[in-house]
Amino acid sequence: MTMPQGVQERTTVTIRFAGDSGDGMQLTGTQFTRTSAIFGNDISTFPDFPAEIRAPAGTLAGVSGFQVHFGSEELHTPGDEVDTLVAFNPAALKTNVDDVRDGGMVIVNEDSFGTTDLKKAHYDANPLEDGSLDKFRLIKVPATKLTQEALKDSPLGNRDKDRCKNFFALGLISWLYGRPLHAVEEWIDQKFGKNPDVANANRTVLHAGHAYGETCEFFEHTYHVSKAKLPPGRYRRISGNEATAIGFIVAGKLAGKDVFYGSYPITPASDVLHVLSRYKHFDVKTFQAEDEIAAVCSSIGASFAGDLGITGTSGPGLALKGEALGLAVMTELPLVVLNVQRGGPSTGLPTKTEQADLFQAMYGRNGECPMVVIAANSPADCFDTAVEACRIAMQHMVPVNLLTDGYIANGQEPWAIPDADKMAPIVVKHPGPVKASGGNGNGNGDVDPPLFKAYLRDDRLVRPWALPGTEGLQHRIGGLEKADVTGNVNYEPENHEHMIATRQKKVDLIAQHIPEQTVMGPDEGDLLVVGWGGTAGALRTAVERVQKQGKSVAHCHIRYLNPFPRNLGDVLKRYKKVLVAELNCGQLRFILRGKFLIDAYGVNKVQGKPFLVSELENKINELLSN
Amino acid sequence: MATEALPQLKAKDFASDQEIRWCPGCGDYAILAQVKKVMPELGIPREKMVFVSGIGCSSRFPYYMNTYGFHTIHGRAPAVATGVKVANPELTVFVVTGDGDGLSIGGNHLIHAIRRNLDVNILLFNNRIYGLTKGQYSPTSEHGKKTKSTPMGSVDNPLHPLSIAIGAEASFVARTIDRNVQHMADMLRRAAAHKGTAFIEIYQNCNIFNDGAFLYSTEKDQKDDTTLYLEHGKPMIFGKERNKGIRLNGLNPEIVTLGEGGIKEDDLLFHDEQLAEPSLAYMLSRMRYPEFPEPMGVLRCVDQPKFDEEMTNQVKEAKAKRGEGKIADILNEGDTWDVAG
DSSP: OOOOOOEEEOSEEEEEEEEEGGGOHHHHHHHHHHHHHHHTOEEEEEEEOOSSSSOSTTSGGGEEEEEEEEESSOOOSSOSSEEEEEESSHHHHHHHGGGEEEEEEEEEEGGGOSHHHHHHTTOSSOTTTSSTTTTSEEEEEOHHHHHHHHTTTOSSOHHHHHTTHHHHHHHHHHHHTTOOSHHHHHHHHHHHTTOHHHHHHHHHHHHHHHHHHHHSSSOSOEEEOOOOOOOSEEEEEEEHHHHHHHHHHHHHHHHTOOEEEEEOOOTTTHHHHHHHHTOGGGTEEEEEOSSHHHHHHHHHHHHHTTSEEEEEEOHHHHHHHHHHHHHHHHHTOOEEEEEEEOBOSTTOBTTSOOOTTHHHHHHOSSSSOOOEEEEOOSTTHHHHHHHHHHHHHHHHTOEEEEEEEHHHHHOEEEEEOOOGGGOOOOOOOOOOOOOOEEOSSSSSSEEOOOOOOTBOOOTTOOOOOOOTTOTTOOOEEESSOBOTBTOOBOOOHHHHHHHHHHHHHHHHHGGGGSOOOOOBSOSSEEEEEEEOGGGHHHHHHHHHHHHHTTOOEEEEEOSEEESOOTTHHHHHTTEEEEEEEESSSSHHHHHHHHHHOOOOEEEEOOSSSOOOHHHHHHHHHHHHHO | OOOOOOOOOOGGGGBOSSOOOSOTTOTHHHHHHHHHHHGGGGTOOGGGEEEEEOSSSGGGGGGGBSSEEEEOSTTOHHHHHHHHHHHOTTSEEEEEEEHHIIIIITHHHHHHHHHHTOSOEEEEEEOSSOTTTTSOOOTTSOTTOOBTTBTTOOOSOOOOHHHHHHHTTOSEEEEEETTOHHHHHHHHHHHHHOSSOEEEEEEOOOTTTSTTTTGGGTSTTTHHHHEEEOOTTSBOEESTTSOEEEEEETTEEEEEETTGGGOOGGGSOBOOTTOSSTHHHHHHHTOOTTTSOEEEEEEEEOOOOOHHHHHHHHHHHHHHHHOSOOHHHHHTOSSEEEEOO
């Protein structure tokens, strides 16, 4: 028997685990990621699952995948090309093999390549035998048989034994990339502690997979990926949805406010509701409303009564909330509206990513109805952006659209945990009570205080957040046009025009209270690559690669989409060309052209998938050479 | 600590500075007057009260009350009120809605607020017509109703607000009418005293688009025979001569005459608003003119867990179990690792 010889060093590796929805691929990928993060690699992940919870087993529609990119250098994307694909059945092979680089490794569970399995995946011939995989290093592992064999003494039934086979793959891959098993074992004990038979079985199979790697003759060598040189500090692995939820909770604490989160379950935003519902001891109230409209309306009501009102959804849900957002604009109440974007229109691609709701966030309401719009650019960045959305909403008495997307919501990366002691409080003021003074003429002999002016503004045009329960500040608000200062209903033509201008100016003035736009790269030059939201990692990586080729290109990623940073127009004009990269058909480009009268090129993709670094690099080079 | 006596407020202390814009003769005036009259009796300061409404004639109500008020969007008042009450359970919250606002565009929110038993008072002004949009049929208009949008008569079957509320397991359900102001005041007091969702249907005359819709229940010569005023623990007796009653025949109500064929009071149905099982209340909600006298008063009043209270208790319980949450704790949860400098 030949033992594998030697260890090869790799800077970065991309692995994709793919199988049937029921095969546990998300779990396998997550556990491998966790081990790598604890080991000290930088990581970036991309789960890709079907909209159907359990499509018929073995079919192309039921394939679930989890991609992890880990490395010894800083990573900003889950990787363009797959180095190692683990495919648990023919359908998983078929839908994923095109993403594997030439010469990459394809590990399959050969026990699941029977005639029926092949037929379900629409294979006419067995790809393991017909030479179609010759450009890859094909490794056939009888994972089902080996799992059953490893568990021959286990009291579990055959079906339950079979369900352990994902741990076989995890053990094998852990061996191949030199990952220790103890972190997974700890997790198994924690997860299945109450069911020792299952825990033991999973542990046995994990070790069997690891041992198989050591003893089989398929692998010439194992790989080593060193620790990444991340800035010093404490880290944790986090997904965008988790970071968003934690951001909301922390913003509530920084402002001394209870958080009210009204939401209706919708993919891919539901996890934010799930996370928040676990933190009631942080004064978090989660309300699973009867529909999207009730979700936003209850949040508006909560804000009126003094909570930090937040609602979360995805594109179709935002469409339903539109009228209520107009009410929030009219009543000038704080509100954060999270939109975890997915592929549209209509039900679209529920589990896939897209950035096509920018117009909806900017303009999707009746009347002249400006809303603040900000977008997070990575999983960990969702934390900062969520806190910022809450700060702007409460300090400026405005509803804020917070955009993330399915890609960063479900993707994970290491998060340098911020220092709680260094976080600035969010200062929120409420006017205090006004007592009635003695006198006569009002029923009980007291004189009511002067009528409260609910729309009297400060220098930022912000009206007071006067809370029900406060004596002497009784006032009425609503969706009808307001008279300035008093807030009474008013239909006068000049007042309406004045109020429209005032609401716009109030949003515009927020530009004075947000940071200026920065760029990565030269302050002026041949090309500025502009993006927003979850494409940041891919854009940055692509621009860095072209910069290394000695070219004059910079990357500008816009967090504040309405209002734009006050210097954005100047930044855009310092480059000969501007390229706007978006996962839509050019929505930001349209806005930038209209607002700044600049020409702008576009690189756009609407496949429900993130950008590949290579396609961005090609477009950048094409523009630079023309 | 010395307790400060609440100032004795009067009805006019609850009037806002806004000019009232309902049509002269509208039933809404009577309702507003009774609400203003009853509010001071509750001993709740004005600033602890919030009136929330949707869209429609009735929904202008909050503008005329010197309390906190929120005139929201069409049908959504129960949802907004949910947020208000959960954010600050110490507030006394009234939802003012109409048959269109509450049962058509906002039907979903209404039933869900009721089934959660949120501690709010819902006043549904039922005039069986769309007033603010100038005279189309509403979800409570009778089949065959001829209106601007149904010149040949409506082919919709009407919804019955009390049946809807009871179907959603409302813990307090009552009906009153704009012309019987004393009864209305009683119902408002009962609703305010109830913990949990209190739902009152108020028959309200729209003298412009549906004038006289409830005349049968208010005209002197008719009303005693067409309405049944419910009293807890009392037999269901009605009629000018107080000689008619409701008796159960199998599972159905029937009208009987006392004394005829030896029928005595004890043979009649006795009202019990506190029955845990809502079947009697539902049966009453289905008694309609002209076949039956229409019940007025409290159909149902039972104690059930309140949504806002339970939500508040969960926060308290979580804090008791896990301690008050600290920012540093939530940031540092999960798998963490340190990178040395």
